Amino acid sequence: MTASHAVAAPADAILRIEGLVKRFGGLVAVDNVSFGLERGDILGIIGINGAGKTTVMNCINGIYHADGGQIFCNGRNITKLSPHAIAKAGIGRTFQVPRIFHRMTLIDNLLVTSLDSSESDAVLIERAEHFLERVNLAELRYNHGEELSGGQQKLLELARVMMFDPALILLDEPFAGVNPSLCRLFIERIQDLQRDGKSFALVSHDLTSIYKLSNNIIVLNQGQVIAEGGVEDIKNDPAVIEAYLGQ
């Protein structure tokens, strides 16, 4: 990582990462990564397997503690916070393999995000039903999570994060294992949310969707940012092409 890649993110950046480092034993999974994400933007994060994409996500939302560097959300340093505090600071996420609450009803799965809310249960339930409707799961709202198919579980995660209403949403491989029609629904919802002013960091293998959705893209390889910029820049960047096709 050279200084030229360090983004001088504007003051109103929703997310700013400076020199992030994460090691596992001797392996440096994330090596001095810096980038910024502006409010209302979708940032695509791409890279081959093991490039460190999910590790970056896990550092941002506090599941991993960074070994070096700083993470700011809305100008606030969140590097040392625990996941639930980071969630409260306005960062929500989905997981690569859906992690729903499998022995709770779909409604309860959504309510989990709002347990500290001062609103009444009735209001929250109504809102949860609304979001389940948006992802076509309203019919099943009193079923348990474990009764859903894999694709439906991904949608439930999306509804859960919508219910949660964070300013920044981290999506980890949202389109993996999802059939094309669900995938379209997913993309529509992401675009709706973006119109509502939400920001996204999107990790995916699926370059087509990334190119379609992202305002900016960063490319990770072996834990380092090897390229960043707009969609067109990335498509034509020789370093990216080499990382994906070369070796």
Place this chain on the structure above:
Amino acid sequence: MSEVLVWNAMIGGIVFGMVYALIGCSLNVLAGVLRVINFAHGEFIIAGSFFAYALFTGLGLHPLLSLPICAVAFFVAGRGLYYLLVPRLARSDEPETSSFLLMFGVSLMLIAAMTWIFEADIRPLNFTFDPINVTLFTIENAYGEGRHGRVLIPTARIVALVINLFIIVGLTWYFYRTLPGKALRAATMNREAIQIVGINIHRLSSMAFGLATSLAGITGVLLALVIPSIDPNGGADIALIGFVVIVLGGLGHPVGALFAGIIFGFVEQFSNLMLPQAAAQMVGFIILVAVIFLKPSGLFGRSVLR
């Protein structure tokens, strides 16, 4: 404090410490390969002692002769138990918690079975060695003018110590110099990776289970040599010692357990010597809790905190 007592504590530290090392080592084979803490391990060990007892009282077989028979029988039983119990567990909601519960159930069954067969009394094992004791050396005027103190060690304990040493050397050689031993160590490091390399994890795990059970049986026989009385309800105490040792040596780290066992042997002998009874009992537990909170990776191991 009498010098003789200090010498006795040192000798006890080595003899018991080596036994503890063996307990920890077998627990760690399971903890490392299967991610299971065997709550029935104390009972497995007592069962080993009873095995020797039964062969001795039934057939007049000396515990030294029953040792290899026990090793083989327990190995076979352990592998059988593995295939009976463990593969089903993988399908459960919470494999880890379920495995604890399962072994907890097995330990209750073993206690009941042993109490039923051998009754609740503590059983003495009346084998003899000739001579009964070996005098290591004499300390002059140990108990005052003209009263010499002899530092003794029962022959049975020397025998147990020597066998124990051979087993531990053998185990170390097995873990570091043989292919199956290396596979076991590899599995403790990365259970997923080893399957990619083409090793049948079920076969390996059943070997680990068999090995651990066999070691537990051997430990039981050695324990019967060191303390020739067997208590069917003593499993919990043995298990507690085992937990202290594996935590101290690093969870899932068979060689760490060897050092930790000896350290704990000394700590235990000297706290028995120097502390009031109730306090001495707590030392192990305090070590356990302190290590878990201060250095969860153990004295030698790596972090396994979730």
Place this chain on the structure above:
Amino acid sequence: MSSLTSMDEAKASRIRHTLWFGLIGVVVLWFGSIPILDGNQSLYFSLMLWVTMATSFNIIAGFTGYMPFGFVAFYGMGTYTAAILVSIVKVSPYIAIPASGLAGVLIALLFAPTLRLGGIYFAIVSLSLAVILQRIMGLAPEDITGGSGGLNLGQHTVREQGFYAMLIVLVAALATVTWLTRSRLGKALRAIRDDAQAADAMGINVQRSRLYAWLLSALFASLCGGIQAWFTGALDPVTAFDVLITAKTVIYAMAGGLGTVTGPVIGTVILVWVDELIWRQFPVLNSFLLGLIIALLILFMPRGIIGTLMQKYPRCRRLIM
């Protein structure tokens, strides 16, 4: 798959709760009349005791997924606190019992840091704690804990009062879990049980929620121990910290179904009857069967009777909690 409207669900919820509270009411009247009608007090007492134990175990194990294998530690602490206060300090049981509950909570607070360990370490420390407390009580000076012979408080206490105290604690425990299933804390706990990391990522303070469950669970278990000392009038370290107490609690709760309100109750009622009727005849076989049942439950019906019903017939969820 069934689909329901909110109306249906609200109605089903009302039916569920009416059924449940009706059942509790019947039990209170029935059990409350036992001492008056000269019924089998010991049997009914042990039913109440074990339902409460299984229910309080359910709060930590069923709702948060932690298995304290040394659960008996709380019970034993309660037993000893009550017995020492009554027979040695000579206070009234009405003060000693709340104090025993407090003692359980204090021990739980002391070991609350183990909650962040989880998994193997939590299991080890919890099991070891029970073993070590038993030893300490047995080896402590006789004028404090009675040593290995234990304590006798029979002449200071009235059996029937202990019986009714148990009934009150039973109802309190059932009310607490009922509240817990509906409360936000209960939702947080179940989310943590299903996936602690995901719950954390959704803004739930995992440590704090678990702590509440842990303390509640310890409170009821230690009250059970205290009242058991009151009712039976005697105790010793072997029985007060008997591993079989943990075993029974686990089995009763699991047989019915951890994480459900009714499961531990139903599991206990069935198995305590079986216990009284059959196993009592063969004390040695008793603990063998307990072990066997744990193993069989784990292997073949890990969700218990109610849990399996709910899993196989989702419609049942409308009627049982």
